[in-house]
Amino acid sequence: MSYVLLRHRDIPNLKQLDVYVENGGFQAFRKAVTEMQPDEVTGQVKISGLRGRGGAGFPTGLKWSFIDNNNWPHYVVANADESEPGTFKDRELMEENPYQFLEGLAIASYAVKAHTAYVYLRGEFWQVAHFLDACIAEMEKAGYLGDNLFGTDYSLRIYTHLGAGAYICGEETALLESLEGNRGQPRLRPPFPPSYGLYGKPTIVNNVETLTNVPLIIEHGGEWYRTFGTEKSPGVKLFSLSGNVAKPGNYELPLGTTFRELIFTHGGGIPNGRSIKAIMPAGASSSVLPATDEVLDTPMDYESVRTVGSDLGSASVIVIDDSFGMDWVINKTLHFFKHESCGKCTPCREGTYWMMNISDRLTQGRATQADIDLLESVARQIRGKSLCALGEFSTMAVVTSIERFRDDFEAKTRTEEAEG
Amino acid sequence: MNRLLAQYPQKVKDILAKYPPEHKRSAVMPLLYLAQGDKMHITRQDLVDVGEICGMTETEVESIVGFYTLYYEEPGGKFRIQVCTDLPCALRGADEFYAGLCERLGVEDGGTTDDGLITVEQVKCLAACHRAPMLQVQSGHGLDYHENLTVDLAMEIIEGLRQAAQAEEKEAQA
Structure with a gap:
């Protein structure tokens, strides 16, 4: 199977605009803006069954359909505040496949009729933010951002915003508070951001990985995306594998892959002659699973991980060997x-x-x-x-x-x- | 006289252009980075200057500085060496790495070297768990990641920072 998200591993220099365009880049955004109504875009994402990849797993298309059309303007904010111990997937996407992420953000903005989008990055991603600024400038120059896109009356601008070291800003309402220039403290919900978000306006907040899925869903259609993964958890997922494994790193696999396959087939097993003791499937916020055969053979999808007593969350799999208490x-x-x-x-x-x-x-x-x-x-x-x-x-x-x-x-x- | 407006008029303008004109307050965080700059801490006058640009009181600006960890109210080293010792890094030896680094630099946890150049401290997860042990260097020039380290490799990086600082100083004198 070729990659959906980590396409830079198949295509060298995908982080250059010309290479991205040569490989079909911005065709999906063009198609959305010139051939589809905003609601149709949301419809395809609904059909795909894509669920939020930041941890909560909320259906993305459904979230977009909640946008309040009686209150304007609308905003889209990409949550690039990746800070959960064990999670390092969004960073790789932004560093190596930035245009696919930005195209996804642009399509999401069109779908909810937003003309301004922000990328909220954790302060430590200073280098990434500067790189994205350069990518955004390239897109403006090439006519993929700005006014009258593809000869239509749709306009869009994207800005980056750096946080300054606060895990809590990954929580969407704290993130919005921070973007407004306040301390990053969560709001009481409801109202949820699609009705009351940035500056009190309807806002969609989506994780970087979620958005990076979107261009290929629009290009190939929602049904195509459902050919990966399971019935209830369709699609592919980035698994950030860390801790006591031979080959830690990001692995793009269909939802429903077992822990055993991730840790032993892809991750190369446990080094230093040790054996596996426990797994944290969702970073530091996980319920800890003892690494029994039953757990190891559990498919990693939102529903199955719950049945063995934990959650998939952002799929930041931390492996702990038997030398640790x-x-x-x-x-x-x-x-x-x-x-x-x-x-x-x-x-x-x-x-x-x-x-x-x-x-x-x-x-x-x-x-x-x-x-x-x-x-x-x-x-x-x-x-x-x-x-x-x-x-x-x-x-x-x-x-x-x-x-x-x-x-x-x-x-x-x-x-x-x-x-x- | 507002130092930021006098010293960086274009940068202030670019920052403000990112946000709706009626929501200048959103500019407080990028303006604080600008104010912190090379001296790597925020002074009382900075609070006033930033507040003046984005329509906040000194106290409100200070509440932002106090909340976020990458802003400093006290002067530290010119370079802050920040080592992640959270769980995934610690499973790969980050605690031992950090202790070794402190020992080689002759400083306590969170301390600054005698020449005032290097502050070394533990920080929370930096999204580099698969390449631990790792550290970031924060300075007026931004933030740089260094991954898959040993204490020896980290000392080489620090030596490079020292030489860069000396060269900068010579240039300033000349």
Whole structure:
């Protein structure tokens, strides 16, 4: 199968405008603008079954159809704030196949009748932002952005905007707040961005990978995209594979590929003579899965991963070998979430602090048996009590590690009692 | 006199052009990067200048500086060496790499070298998990990624930064 997203691996220099155009680039955007009504574009994306690749998996075409047509202007914002530990797929797309992403953003803008689109990049993607600025300038020069595109009255401009180091800005309403020049703190939802988004105007926020799928869907039709993946999770997905594997990296595979195929066939298995212990399928926010045969043979699609007790999320598969204790693993994730909690909701702000504190005691061998239950109790009390998913995310690995790898935690307290 | 308007009139104009004229506040983050510039921290006067351009009070601008980690209120090294030690990097030896780097530079976690050139610190995930250990260098010239590192390779990069800084200084004197 040839690539849908990582086409730069098949076509050298695809990041140059002329090479992209020679390989069919901007034909889909031209077709959309000159031959299709905006609703028809949304219709094809609906048929494709494309679901948001940022983690939530919400149907993309459905999201576009929610745009409020009684309130103008409309905006589209590409979420390029990729910050989930274990996720590095959008960066490769923007660095190596930038025009396909920008074309997808342009098509999405046409579909919801937006004339201005922003790419919100995390501050650390400074180089990527400057590269995209150059790509956007090339597109303007070649007549793919600007006024009267393809001889029609449709006009579109795209701008980049750099964040400055805040994981929370990957949450779409926090991202919009940040783009408006505020602290990146989430809004109460509803209203959702398609009715109340940037500057209070109807706005579609889509992940970079989601948008990069769009040109080929418009070119080949929605039905074509459904030939990949499963019935309920159609299409291809980028899997960011990291941790204790021989060949970490991005792998484009149909949804429904098993963990075993990703980790052992593509990723080359576990190095240093170690064996696989656990998998985090959705980065640091994952519920941790013990690497049993049942889990390894589970297809990686949105529904199947849920049946074994986790989520596919952004498909950032972190592999953990048997030399690591899960108490240490969650100590790492808790330091992350404590640092990244935006401070708006008390359960998340205080809860991440206390979970980190108890977890520090555990990894340093200063905890008692009761601390394990205390940690779990704090985690469970955060759930369902914050505006956005970050609070929830911070507890996933904690609760599931204690539940599924309790021995790792008890071993730490036993050492203490024996020495004490 | 507004330093940013005086020193970078075109850049300020380009930044403002990205946003609707009635939403100048959106320009606060790019303006703060511009203000931070080579000196790698934001002064009280910068807060006033940025606020004046985008219609915010000094306090409102400061709340932005305080919220986002890539802006600094205190002076640090000319170059900030930022090592990711989050879970995926740590599974590939980032903690040991970071400790080794601090030792070779003779600084504590978060410290600055005696010559004031290099601050070394741990940061959160940088979306480079498959090429750990890795670091980014933040300076007035932007941000650069360096991946698949050993302590020796990182020291070579730092040596390169030192030489570049010395050359720049000589040029400034001449």
